[in-house]
Amino acid sequence: MWQRLKRAWMKKRLQDPSYGFLFEEEPENEYVCFDLETTNLDPRMAQILSIGAVRIRDHRVLSSQKFYLEVRAEGNFDEEAIKVHRIRKTDAKKGHCVQDAVKQLVEFIGSRPIVGYYLEFDVAVVNRYLKDMIGIGLPNRQIEVSAQYYDWQTRGDIDRYVDLSFENIRKTLDLPALPAHNAVHDALMTALCFVKLKHQTMSAWRRGHEKQLN
Amino acid sequence: MTEFFNFDFPPFNLLTPSERDKFSEALDIGYFQEGEVLIEPNKDIQSLFILIKGIVHETQDGETLNVHGEHDVFGARWLIEGKRSSTFTVVEEALIYLLPAALFEDILKQNEDFHSFFFKSIRDKVNMTPARASSYTASPLLATPVQKVVPHPLSIAASAPMSDAARLMRDHATTSILVTDRQNEVCGLITSSKLRDSALIDGIPAQTPVGDVCLIDLIGVNQQDPMSHAMITMVKHKINRVVVRDGDHITGVLELTDLLSFLSNHSYLLFLQVERAQNLSELKDVVSGINDLVCLLHDSGTSIAIITRLVSEVNQRVFTKLTHFIAPKGMMENTCLIIMGSEGRREQVLRTDQDNALIIRDGYDVDTVRAFGQKFSEVLDSFGFPPCPGHMMVSNPDWCMSLSEYKRKIFQWINQPDENSMIGLSAFVDAVSACGDKNLLREAKEYFHQVLSDHDGFYAMFAAPIVSFDTPLGMFHRLKVEKGEHEGEMDLKKGGIFTIVHGARVLAIKHKIHTTNTLRRISALAEAGVLDKRFGEDLIDAFEFLRGLKLKASFNADGEFKGATNFVRIKSLHKLEKDLLKDSLQLVKEFKNVVSHHFNLGHF
Numbered sequence: 001m002w003q004r005l006k007r008a009w010m011k012k013r014l015q016d017p018s019y020g021f022l023f024e025e026e027p028e029n030e031y032v033c034f035d036l037e038t039t040n041l042d043p044r045m046a047q048i049l050s051i052g053a054v055r056i057r058d059h060r061v062l063s064s065q066k067f068y069l070e071v072r073a074e075g076n077f078d079e080e081a082i083k084v085h086r087i088r089k090t091d092a093k094k095g096h097c098v099q100d101a102v103k104q105l106v107e108f109i110g111s112r113p114i115v116g117y118y119l120e121f122d123v124a125v126v127n128r129y130l131k132d133m134i135g136i137g138l139p140n141r142q143i144e145v146s147a148q149y150y151d152w153q154t155r156g157d158i159d160r161y162v163d164l165s166f167e168n169i170r171k172t173l174d175l176p177a178l179p180a181h182n183a184v185h186d187a188l189m190t191a192l193c194f195v196k197l198k199h200q201t202m203s204a205w206r207r208g209h210e211k212q213l214n
Numbered sequence: 215m216t217e218f219f220n221f222d223f224p225p226f227n228l229l230t231p232s233e234r235d236k237f238s239e240a241l242d243i244g245y246f247q248e249g250e251v252l253i254e255p256n257k258d259i260q261s262l263f264i265l266i267k268g269i270v271h272e273t274q275d276g277e278t279l280n281v282h283g284e285h286d287v288f289g290a291r292w293l294i295e296g297k298r299s300s301t302f303t304v305v306e307e308a309l310i311y312l313l314p315a316a317l318f319e320d321i322l323k324q325n326e327d328f329h330s331f332f333f334k335s336i337r338d339k340v341n342m343t344p345a346r347a348s349s350y351t352a353s354p355l356l357a358t359p360v361q362k363v364v365p366h367p368l369s370i371a372a373s374a375p376m377s378d379a380a381r382l383m384r385d386h387a388t389t390s391i392l393v394t395d396r397q398n399e400v401c402g403l404i405t406s407s408k409l410r411d412s413a414l415i416d417g418i419p420a421q422t423p424v425g426d427v428c429l430i431d432l433i434g435v436n437q438q439d440p441m442s443h444a445m446i447t448m449v450k451h452k453i454n455r456v457v458v459r460d461g462d463h464i465t466g467v468l469e470l471t472d473l474l475s476f477l478s479n480h481s482y483l484l485f486l487q488v489e490r491a492q493n494l495s496e497l498k499d500v501v502s503g504i505n506d507l508v509c510l511l512h513d514s515g516t517s518i519a520i521i522t523r524l525v526s527e528v529n530q531r532v533f534t535k536l537t538h539f540i541a542p543k544g545m546m547e548n549t550c551l552i553i554m555g556s557e558g559r560r561e562q563v564l565r566t567d568q569d570n571a572l573i574i575r576d577g578y579d580v581d582t583v584r585a586f587g588q589k590f591s592e593v594l595d596s597f598g599f600p601p602c603p604g605h606m607m608v609s610n611p612d613w614c615m616s617l618s619e620y621k622r623k624i625f626q627w628i629n630q631p632d633e634n635s636m637i638g639l640s641a642f643v644d645a646v647s648a649c650g651d652k653n654l655l656r657e658a659k660e661y662f663h664q665v666l667s668d669h670d671g672f673y674a675m676f677a678a679p680i681v682s683f684d685t686p687l688g689m690f691h692r693l694k695v696e697k698g699e700h701e702g703e704m705d706l707k708k709g710g711i712f713t714i715v716h717g718a719r720v721l722a723i724k725h726k727i728h729t730t731n732t733l734r735r736i737s738a739l740a741e742a743g744v745l746d747k748r749f750g751e752d753l754i755d756a757f758e759f760l761r762g763l764k765l766k767a768s769f770n771a772d773g774e775f776k777g778a779t780n781f782v783r784i785k786s787l788h789k790l791e792k793d794l795l796k797d798s799l800q801l802v803k804e805f806k807n808v809v810s811h812h813f814n815l816g817h818f
Contacts, residue, residue, distance in 0.1 A: 060312070061243040175309070176266060195245045
């Protein structure tokens, strides 16, 4: 209910009608997982360096429909961040202007729900630009993989401590690590975690049912 | 962008950089739960499947044909051949790369190596195995075609006098010359010993034309034959040279010295040593060298087929020699020593048990022969041939009998069969004579076929053990096969070798093929149209591959012999070996179907 109201309200405030596709019906069983590399981890300051995204349909990660853009960044670089994503200032001088990159990302996402790991941060950074461009942030449904993982880990055992580091999630789910550390690969890995969690939960639920039936 | 696909394993290591880029770009990743069906019979598929993780079973009519694991590629046959009979089901949750069918077909068109990977038969895949050189390659030495070694031939006209031939030999430091007729075709061979015998012993004048004294019945090999064949031919006929033929024409002479200098290898010496042994202890020394020879040949990469023939030939020489040492005078004229089982099939690679028997001519003194049998077994035992666990050997009176007693036994085997008679019969039909009067064995076998001809129901019973061993691919999870003592290992004998050997054996009996060697039986069956020709070839390769694995398993990592075993550790195999193993077992399975169809074993 709240979601619907919120969407309606946002739709009203949308300044650029060409972004109306954001409010279309969600395509069935499709999702987009995205990840940003940024200059630092403060959502109010962070500059986007690159954007990676991948679509998901049913139980497939459509890695053939990848989205990857490098962004021309301004402002100060956090040295620690450079070490993680290996994008130096000189590299960041090339690439797309940030508004253009965000526009393309939003078009890639469409009305699909967004999936991510610590999505709040990435969405906040994107929204910072998007609000200036079209008056609203992303209206899409958001699915947080670490929250899904937490739910799955704590089935019936709420007080348990759960290690939510991405590496731990990946290992627990027994997924292979992809070689490089960039926005697309992070998005791909997150997408894999999502698909596996989703189907695991579904089949656990189904198994429970079958047990009942027997 | 960095590759997220690992191109280090076949066939993807065959892709070019630009193909790799397209490939990485086009891949999707699928996640599938246990029980999900990926490919169904008669339904189109949109992609090639490359398993990242998990296990997928390929089944047909409820039977598992193949177990796919990490890095395995499947769906190719669907896309290429439109083969649509089996079902692929996830048995352990699987992550799978999905390559769009259209791109796969594009790459097949562009990249010949990649193309042949999917189109080649098992034979060619063996050649792509990286570690092939260490185990399965024909030795560069023994496998070399004779024509590469045979020296430029010397010839002399048949009308030339003997003295010219002798001069020619002296001038060229050779001991043999081809003799040619008026049409310049080779019609004979003159050797130094023949010249010597003619001139000095028979007193034939030196002016006599060579054509009058030369050797006409020439034993030879084909110029494409491997050196090993020339070597074995010399041993068999106790001759020092063979002529080399190209079709019907004689093109040269291969001398023992040529062969030896070419080989500079111990194998022939072993034969000579057997021949030269003067007593039991010398013979024993020679025998102890056999396993060393096998190691040596195996290390140098000699093919299993060649090693096997050499070892069989040596063993047979040893038996013959031993018989000469200990048999009472006149005994061997009245008995036939037969060797059975794998030794009889010429498939004995490593010396294992004694599988032998004696057939005694009716009326000859049985006790004398039995006493000999006792002694013979003891000596072989002391030589390191362990006694046969089923006591199928000459020291057992049941396997040291007169011909008519054998006939009685054969009649009983066929008409009142039990489990033991099946084993006895299997051994007997593989028997070949080692020494003594071969006719005794021939007569026994003729009798066997005669009794069999009016007993059709027998075949089904004889063939039945083939279906009683379940197919290892269906039974075992991801080729990890045994539990308990042999955990993680596969019994190659039970899993495949036995099926091929016994299937070929039963079919051979049915179709009156008399050779005892499994490879020859299969070839003969293919020639007779009982088996599809292509299938026969593949089956032979599968058989050789399985036996190669078995032999390899008998050596440790340093190449030291650790004892014959039927068990191979699946984890010690590399990827392509595993693929070949799967392919081979698949062929075994098909063969099983052929045999069971042939003999109507469905109801067993």
